[in-house]
Amino acid sequence: MAEKSSIFDMIGPVMIGPSSSHTAGVVRIARASIRILGALPTEAVITFYNSFARTYEGHGSDRAIVAGLLGYAPDDTRIRTAFDYAEAGGLKYTFQSVGNASTMHPNTIKLNLLDGATGRRVEVIGQSRGGGVIRIVEVDGFPADFSGSLHTLIIDADDVPGSIAFIASVIAHDQCNIATMFVSRKGRNDAARQFIETDSPIKEITLAYLRQLSWVHSITNIATLD
Known part of the structure; x- marks a missing residue:
């Protein structure tokens, strides 16, 4: 039936x-x-x-x-x-x-x-x-994978060792859960771009801290489209 x-x-x-x-x-x-x-x-x-x-x-x-x-x-x-x-x-x-x-x-x-x-x-x-x-x-030109249905960070940074884990740790200390993370780079130790979707918005003070890091070049913070 x-x-x-x-x-x-x-x-x-x-x-x-x-x-x-x-x-x-x-x-x-x-x-x-x-x-x-x-x-x-x-x-x-x-x-x-x-x-x-x-x-x-x-x-x-x-x-x-x-x-x-x-x-x-x-x-x-x-x-x-x-x-x-x-x-x-x-x-x-x-x-x-x-x-x-x-x-x-x-x-x-x-x-x-x-x-x-x-x-x-x-x-x-x-x-x-x-x-x-x-x-x-x-x-x-950087491959990406995000939907716009969650809060999204686009982070341009140098491809330095430990950068992904460090940024994830900072976001976790903001009590913000990472739903997805997609990272692409032009080459080893070259420019990298991180696309991070989170379940809730990240505090401005946290974004300000990330932006002042010497190896972070820019951060685009995109609120959910819904």
Whole structure:
């Protein structure tokens, strides 16, 4: 006998648009990216890959990504007219598509963003996994693996012995539990980047202490997207 489905099994994220993968997930990738940038971008080059490349216009992913870059939530009604708000807000954007990238997830987006006020640029690659769930899989050429559903630290540091254990210890003394940690580096004793997801926010005094360490170059603190 087949199991009965309840109404709760069919509830997805609260959103504007026809598809959680093509709308809600896309908005969340953009929202994660602007938090990595640290500002709303003034320019964006948006590349859709694989199935996204073939369907982004028809499913509204183009409006969804622009809305997310403006900081709108997945249930914001302004998603439908995001292009108009982008023009009014001075956001310049360009769409590109790559229909056959075999090494990438079917629903992949790459964002190249510029904050004109500071000159800061970031490149973020994200995947929309369905149901509004996303994974950020690369930031500025460093492999990554975080969802945006938890508090996230991005730490740029020298690849010195014991650095990972030391940072984990400092966070633990803040009574903050590390949910996931992903570390990538350019080479041995070269630049490294740590992506740390935590169950609760880290205190500002702890972040200030980590930032003053001689071998730590920068820390980006990203609050949960939810």
